Every structure is written in structure tokens, then in C-alpha cells.
Amino acid sequence: MPELRKDPITGRWVIIATDRARRPSDFSREPVITAPPTRFCPFCFGNEQKTPPEVLAYRVNGGANQSGWSLRVIPNKFPVLGIEGDLNRQGDGMFDKMAGIGAHEVIIETPEHTATLSTMGEKQVEDVLWAFRERVLDLKKDHRLLYILLFKNHGEHAGATLEHPHSQLIALPVIPKRVKEELDGAQVYYNFKERCVFCDIVRQESQAGARLVTETERFVVIEPYAARFPFETWIIPKRHDSHFDESGAPDLQNLAWVLRSTLRKLDKTLERPAYNFLVHTAPVQEAAMRHYHWHIEIMPRLTKVAGFEWGTGFYINPTPPEESAQFLREAGLG
Amino acid sequence: MPELRKDPITGRWVIIATDRARRPSDFSREPVITAPPTRFCPFCFGNEQKTPPEVLAYRVNGGANQSGWSLRVIPNKFPVLGIEGDLNRQGDGMFDKMAGIGAHEVIIETPEHTATLSTMGEKQVEDVLWAFRERVLDLKKDHRLLYILLFKNHGEHAGATLEHPHSQLIALPVIPKRVKEELDGAQVYYNFKERCVFCDIVRQESQAGARLVTETERFVVIEPYAARFPFETWIIPKRHDSHFDESGAPDLQNLAWVLRSTLRKLDKTLERPAYNFLVHTAPVQEAAMRHYHWHIEIMPRLTKVAGFEWGTGFYINPTPPEESAQFLREAGLG
Numbered sequence: 001m002p003e004l005r006k007d008p009i010t011g012r013w014v015i016i017a018t019d020r021a022r023r024p025s026d027f028s029r030e031p032v033i034t035a036p037p038t039r040f041c042p043f044c045f046g047n048e049q050k051t052p053p054e055v056l057a058y059r060v061n062g063g064a065n066q067s068g069w070s071l072r073v074i075p076n077k078f079p080v081l082g083i084e085g086d087l088n089r090q091g092d093g094m095f096d097k098m099a100g101i102g103a104h105e106v107i108i109e110t111p112e113h114t115a116t117l118s119t120m121g122e123k124q125v126e127d128v129l130w131a132f133r134e135r136v137l138d139l140k141k142d143h144r145l146l147y148i149l150l151f152k153n154h155g156e157h158a159g160a161t162l163e164h165p166h167s168q169l170i171a172l173p174v175i176p177k178r179v180k181e182e183l184d185g186a187q188v189y190y191n192f193k194e195r196c197v198f199c200d201i202v203r204q205e206s207q208a209g210a211r212l213v214t215e216t217e218r219f220v221v222i223e224p225y226a227a228r229f230p231f232e233t234w235i236i237p238k239r240h241d242s243h244f245d246e247s248g249a250p251d252l253q254n255l256a257w258v259l260r261s262t263l264r265k266l267d268k269t270l271e272r273p274a275y276n277f278l279v280h281t282a283p284v285q286e287a288a289m290r291h292y293h294w295h296i297e298i299m300p301r302l303t304k305v306a307g308f309e310w311g312t313g314f315y316i317n318p319t320p321p322e323e324s325a326q327f328l329r330e331a332g333l334g
Numbered sequence: 335m336p337e338l339r340k341d342p343i344t345g346r347w348v349i350i351a352t353d354r355a356r357r358p359s360d361f362s363r364e365p366v367i368t369a370p371p372t373r374f375c376p377f378c379f380g381n382e383q384k385t386p387p388e389v390l391a392y393r394v395n396g397g398a399n400q401s402g403w404s405l406r407v408i409p410n411k412f413p414v415l416g417i418e419g420d421l422n423r424q425g426d427g428m429f430d431k432m433a434g435i436g437a438h439e440v441i442i443e444t445p446e447h448t449a450t451l452s453t454m455g456e457k458q459v460e461d462v463l464w465a466f467r468e469r470v471l472d473l474k475k476d477h478r479l480l481y482i483l484l485f486k487n488h489g490e491h492a493g494a495t496l497e498h499p500h501s502q503l504i505a506l507p508v509i510p511k512r513v514k515e516e517l518d519g520a521q522v523y524y525n526f527k528e529r530c531v532f533c534d535i536v537r538q539e540s541q542a543g544a545r546l547v548t549e550t551e552r553f554v555v556i557e558p559y560a561a562r563f564p565f566e567t568w569i570i571p572k573r574h575d576s577h578f579d580e581s582g583a584p585d586l587q588n589l590a591w592v593l594r595s596t597l598r599k600l601d602k603t604l605e606r607p608a609y610n611f612l613v614h615t616a617p618v619q620e621a622a623m624r625h626y627h628w629h630i631e632i633m634p635r636l637t638k639v640a641g642f643e644w645g646t647g648f649y650i651n652p653t654p655p656e657e658s659a660q661f662l663r664e665a666g667l668g
Contacts, residue, residue: 002414002434003433006430008429013510015414082336095559097337099335099337100335100337177344178645179647304491308504313513314511316414
């Protein structure tokens with residue numbers, strides 16, 4: 001008999017199809033293949049003049065917008081939002097609109113075209129996290145920007161249009177709907193329990209173990225109870241913090257290890273799947289929140305999401321998280 | 335400058351990327367090809383014994399579970415929910431679960447393997463709508479079932495696993511999250527305006543015309559103001575009704591024409607795209623609602639949905655709805 005499980009944060013119900021559980025080998029494999037560029041790559045060394053000027057770079061040598069960097073952040077050449085102008089909120093008949101003010105940046109994670117976050121060195125992954133933090137701290141000075149999305153599309157099936165390893169940042173003048181829903185749900189839980197729902201999840205999953213993938217000094221990696229997708233994986237810091245950008249050096253060092261190790265487990269178990277990850281963090285202009293707790297959600301792209309799942313927010317997951325957790329634990333790799 | 339537009343029902347903000355608007359020819363075309371079955375098809379004539387026994391059929395001749403039907407509704411052979419047993423709501427540590435009670439049915443729309451809703455006759459499309467209504471009226475007698483999803487995945491890219499034309503029904507013991515959000519949003523609008531938001535949309539879009547695709551005696555077809563996807567298309571009845579199953583014969587006759595004509599326009603403009611549609615209707619156990627208005631949402635699958643869009647509910651649409659509406663109007667076909 002399948003089970004209906006409720007996500008304790010958003011209240012979303014998910015069907016966990018326990019009867020016809022799908023194992024890693026049941027998913028059609030379309031591994032993300034890395035290979036040297038066969039055509040012009042704007043993110044490789046020597047092509048710095050072909051991108052908008054960098055807003056941040058970590059470099060071994062060379063000057064701004066020259067080769068010699070180890071990580072580079074640039075505005076997206078085709079941004080979905082622009083930083084100049086006024087928000088100009090206004091009506092449009094019965095509707096509401098505003099100008100598309102915001103920032104859209106690309107974090108070029110390494111000069112190595114064929115690297116991935118699981119194959120590059122731990123220090124390099126840590127630098128990506130430092131770049132995330134630095135860009136958030138800079139952009140939040142602009143008080144028009146209420147939310148900053150940090151995310152990665154890995155592989156064409158996950159929406160990546162360029163192969164060279166990169167993540168993205170989108171800074172918005174509004175709070176996205178799902179973010180607000182998560183904040184509101186966490187507030188409802190806090191009002192009832194006077195505890196943070198994520199802190200409770202960390203405690204319970206660490207003790208129970210069935211959905212635990214890894215635990216380190218500072219983080220737990222779990223398959224969530226009401227996972228929407230097979231092998232959906234969350235990385236949650238043990239210390240309560242609502243904002244990712246509050247993380248210090250020991251946090252980011254440990255997170256680099258945890259993120260890389262988790263992606264390596266997924267790569268090994270699912271044969272280098274396409275995936276998305278998204279940093280869930282509190283709105284940048286708001287003070288520390290007792291009810292919200294930043295974390296990272298990783299979604300491997302193994303199944304086609306049917307239209308009714310989009311339309312309803314009601315997901316059918318053919319792989320119980322207890323089983324995917326076991327596969328990932330057995331993958332080893334620390 | 336791109337525009338941020340707000341959906342007046344859910345409050346969801348969408349980026350409409352007006353600067354780099356994408357035309358129909360800009361999307362990678364993977365037309366849904368129809369062809370006679372190359373292997374066993376459980377939905378074709380003669381294979382009635384290979385499916386679970388029918389729960390409804392319209393037939394020209396033959397007895398139950400024999401050939402001679404023109405439309406057939408069967409329980410899904412691999413249901414995601416089962417109809418037998420108790421809900422058995424219970425805690426699981428800090429989490430909540432219940433048994434996967436519900437119904438999962440398949441509406442086999444026609445015996446013709448290569449037909450589609452745009453190529454079959456209008457009467458046949460009408461019969462599909464009658465079957466939707468009949469199954470809802472039957473299933474709502476089971477008071478455990480709070481919501482009934484009626485939807486179609488057309489083409490492999492939209493999640494269809496069998497080619498033979500069919501739609502699906504999932505009856506649930508919970509109200510899906512996005513449905514609740516739509517109901518709540520419509521209630522907030524009603525509280526403020528004392529008018530139904532959908533009635534307002536029908537009036538405004540019919541008068542303004544920029545996002546109008548077709549208008550008939552009983553329906554308007556529009557590209558919504560804050561469309562999440564290129565060529566997202568809504569069919570809204572002009573008469574206020576919260577429940578789809580309240581529709582009578584003149585409604586369903588007119589809807590059959592409108593649905594078929596809309597799918598034909600999409601087929602012509604986008605070269606037979608994969609698509610999903612979903613009937614948005616009020617929870618079956620609830621009385622008529624003044625603030626909610628049933629409708630159909632059609633989502634052609636033209637772009638890959640990036641992970642951050644799932645994770646945030648924040649969509650980037652590269653085709654302004656005013657442009658897609660114009661393309662669809664120019665497609666003609668009534």
C-alpha cells in the first residue's frame with residue numbers, strides 16, 4: 001500500500017509508492033558527460049574579454065579580466081533582470097507589474113572546462129561557497145533586492161545551456177512564492193512548538209538514521225521524509241542560522257567537504273545524473289529568524305515531472321527516501 | 335527591460351523576458367508523432383481482458399470488457415493509490431502520514447490508436463468530457479475523497495508512457511497544495527473586491543483582446559497575464575461555476591469545440607507539441623463557492639523547467655503572452 005506523507009514545513013502531501021519502489025538501475029541513465037570544448041567556450045581561459053567584466057575573481061596571477069583566475073563571477077550576458085532603473089510598481093488594468101530590476105550573475109567555478117563539483121578539489125568547492133557568500137553580502141547592500149537565489153543546473157537535462165562548470169545567482173525585488181510558503185510554514189510550526197522545524201528534523205533524522213546519508217561535525221545530509229523526487233537530498237547545518245551568509249570559515253570548509261562528498265555519492269549511485277541544487281536561505285533584508293534555518297536542496301533529474309505535479313504541487317515519488325538513503329550510505333566515499 | 339508580472343490569483347511573480355522574446359520557431363521542435371502500434375497496446379480493441387475491468391464505457395456494440403466501445407474508463411493497472419482500507423492517519427516521529435487511499439483511473443479516449451484530441455471528431459472530445467463528469471459524480475459519493483484531479487499528459491516529453499490517446503483521473507483524500515493556494519488566493523481577492531477574480535479576468539481579457547485567443551458563447555480562451563510558460567493557455571467558462579461537474583450539455587458541447595480548436599491552434603503554431611492539461615476545479619465535497627471558478631490550464635512543453643523554478647515557484651517566461659496570443663489567433667481554425 002502506498003503512503004501519503006506530509007512535509008512538515010510546507011504541509012505538502014507526497015505519494016511514496018512503496019509497492020513498486022524503483023532502484024537506481026530502474027531510471028533511464030543519461031550520464032552527464034564532460035569533455036573538452038568542441039566550440040568556443042566563453043568561460044575558458046583567454047576568453048575573458050568575451051564576457052561582461054567580472055564583479056569578483058579569485059586569482060593566482062593576472063589582472064582583472066585576464067587569464068590566471070581560479071574562480072570568476074560575471075554578470076550574465078543575457079540577464080533575465082537588469083540592475084538599472086526604478087521598480088515602478090504599477091497597475092495594468094486589474095493586474096500588477098513592475099520593472100524587472102535585479103541581478104543575474106554567473107559563478108564560473110573553475111577554469112577547468114571538464115571539472116565538476118564532485119571531481120574538483122575540496123578547496124575549489126570551498127571557493128565557490130565563499131564566492132556565493134561574498135556576492136550575497138555585496139548585493140544585499142542594495143535595499144531594493146529582497147531575495148537572492150543561489151543555484152546550479154548541472155547537465156543539459158537540468159537546464160544547463162553551457163557545459164563549463166558554473167552556478168548562478170539571481171537577486172530579486174520580490175520574495176518568490178515557494179520561499180514565502182516555506183517561511184510561513186516554518187513560522188506555523190514554530191508558533192505551535194516553539195522550536196525550529198529544521199532543528200527538529202536534524203535531531204530526529206540524526207537519531208533515527210533511516211534517512212540519514214552522512215553526518216559531520218556541522219552538517220547532516222538526509223533524504224527528506226516527504227521527498228518529492230527519487231534521491232532528493234538535503235544538506236542542513238546543525239547550528240541554527242536563518243541566513244546562509246552568516247556562515248563562517250569553519251562552516252564553509254565543512255560544507256565544501258559535505259557538498260562534494262554528497263555529489264560524489266550521487267554520481268556513483270546514479271551514474272553522474274543531471275541535477276539541480278538550490279540554497280534555501282532567509283530573505284536578505286530581514287534580521288535573523290528563530291523559525292527559519294538555511295539549507296541546500298539537491299534534486300537529481302531522474303524522472304520526467306508530469307504536468308499535474310506542476311499544476312498541483314502534488315508529487316508521486318517511486319523511491320522511498322529510506323531506500324535512497326541506504327544506497328547513498330552504501331556508496332561510501334566518506 | 336524585462337517585466338515582473340503578478341498572477342492575480344496566487345500572487346506568484348513571473349519574469350516576462352520581453353527583450354529576447356522567443357517566437358514559435360525558436361523552440362526546439364520534437365513533434366508528437368502518432369503511428370500504429372509497433373508492440374502490444376493494452377488500450378486497443380481486442381485487449382480488453384488485459385486491463386482491469388472497466389468502470390465506465392460508451393459503446394456502439396459488444397458487452398462489458400469486449401470490443402465495440404467508443405470510450406472506456408478503467409482503473410490504472412499500476413495505481414499510485416488504492417481504494418480499499420482505512421486512511422489511518424498517524425504520526426511517525428515528528429512527521430505525519432496516512433494510507434494511500436484514493437482512485438487512479440485511465441480514460442481511454444477512443445479505440446483509434448493514432449487519434450489525438452485535436453484530430454478526433456468533436457463528438458468524441460465531448461464524450462471524453464462527459465466521461466470526466468460521470469466519473470467525478472460517481473467518485474464524490476465516497477466522502478473520504480476530497481479532491482479529484484483530471485489531467486492529460488500528451489507526448490513522451492509531457493510524461494505520457496503509453497501512446498494510445500488517454501487522460502487520467504486521480505482522486506485524493508487531501509487537497510493538493512497548489513489547489514489550496516489557488517482557492518485561498520481567489521478568496522483573498524473576493525474578500526477585497528467582492529467579485530470573483532476569474533470573472534474579472536474573463537471580462538477584462540474579453541474587452542482588451544491582447545491576450546484573447548478565442549471567445550465563444552460560453553468560454554474565453556486566453557494566454558494568462560503572468561503566464562509561467564510560453565503558450566500557456568487557459569480555457570475559462572464565462573458563467574461562474576466553482577465545480578466542473580456542474581457543467582451541463584450545452585457547456586460540454588461548447589467546451590468540446592473550444593478545447594479541440596485550442597489544441598489544433600497549438601498543434602499548428604508549435605508543430606504538435608507535447609503538452610499537459612489540468613482541469614482546475616473546486617474540492618468535490620464542498621458546496622458551490624462564490625470566489626472560485628473552474629477552468630482548464632494547458633501547458634505546452636517547449637522549454638526545460640530549471641530546478642530553481644521548481645524550488646522557488648518563480649518562473650522566467652521568454653514569450654510574452656500578448657505575442658503567443660497573436661500567434662494562436664493567426665493560426666485560424668475557428
